[in-house]
Amino acid sequence: MERYSAEKIKQLLKLYFIMGSNNSKLSPEEVLTQALKGGITIFQYREKGENALSGKEKMELGKRLQQLCKEFSVPFIVNDDIDLALELDADGVHIGQDDETAEAVRAKIGAKILGVSAHSLEEVELAVRAGADYVGIGPIYHTNTKKDAKEVRGTALITDVRRQDVTIPIVGIGGITAANAAPVFHAGGDGVAVISEISGANQPYANTQSLLNALNIEA
Numbered sequence: 001m002e003r004y005s006a007e008k009i010k011q012l013l014k015l016y017f018i019m020g021s022n023n024s025k026l027s028p029e030e031v032l033t034q035a036l037k038g039g040i041t042i043f044q045y046r047e048k049g050e051n052a053l054s055g056k057e058k059m060e061l062g063k064r065l066q067q068l069c070k071e072f073s074v075p076f077i078v079n080d081d082i083d084l085a086l087e088l089d090a091d092g093v094h095i096g097q098d099d100e101t102a103e104a105v106r107a108k109i110g111a112k113i114l115g116v117s118a119h120s121l122e123e124v125e126l127a128v129r130a131g132a133d134y135v136g137i138g139p140i141y142h143t144n145t146k147k148d149a150k151e152v153r154g155t156a157l158i159t160d161v162r163r164q165d166v167t168i169p170i171v172g173i174g175g176i177t178a179a180n181a182a183p184v185f186h187a188g189g190d191g192v193a194v195i196s197e198i199s200g201a202n203q204p205y206a207n208t209q210s211l212l213n214a215l216n217i218e219a
């Protein structure tokens with residue numbers, strides 16, 4: 001299997017839904033089904049934080065969510081847990097600065113998608129050199145979802161990265177809604193990643209459609 005092209009990654013990043021069992025109002029399966037029907041372009045299973053599942057339960061839920069993604073041909077990404085990603089044969093992984101190095105993870109996952117969180121120009125450049133397929137930059141806006149989120153920076157870092165002619169695909173994350181998503185693209189981002197705007201919604205399908213409309217993307 002060969003690596004995804006940057007062009008393909010940019011298309012996949014457009015509407016990036018992220019969820020774990022402790023983010024969802026409705027059942028995780030129901031939320032993801034509605035989000036997939038609503039047109040998300042990539043999904044990340046992020047089982048983390050208070051009351052997060054572990055072990056067999058975590059793996060079983062991951063398998064169920066992966067199956068839903070397969071039915072919609074949407075890539076299934078696992079956050080942090082490289083072993084789980086390999087066990088499920090996920091389409092990729094996302095790691096933060098406090099996880100294994102991107103080089104070490106790339107060696108384990110081969111041509112699967114590798115995403116890295118970055119909070120500075122230097123961290124972006126390190127991720128590029130390590131062979132990451134995309135970087136996640138945020139928090140763009142205030143978020144209550146990640147307790148230990150870094151400083152809210154708006155789209156400033158995205159702008160800085162593009163000013164340096166660094167072309168790696170970028171997804172913005174943190175407090176993103178249909179109302180505030182567009183600036184991420186204006187700054188040079190290729191997509192927006194959301195947790196609560198969809199997972200915490202009473203109508204995940206409707207919220208997903210609203211996000212897509214705000215990005216002027218056909219469903």
Ligand SMILES: Cc1ncsc1CCOP(=O)(O)O
Pocket residue numbers: 138139142143144145146149173174175176193194195196197
């Ligand atoms: C995982 C993560 N990384 C930076 S902010 C954040 C949480 C995003 O959640 P929400 O979309 O609900 O603000």
Ligand SMILES: C=C1C=NC(C)=NC1=N
Pocket residue numbers: 016018044046079094096115117135136137171173193
């Ligand atoms: C922290 C994160 C930043 N960006 C993405 C895409 N996922 C994450 N878990």
Ligand SMILES: [Mg+2]
Pocket residue numbers: 079080094095096097098099
């Ligand atoms: Mg992590």
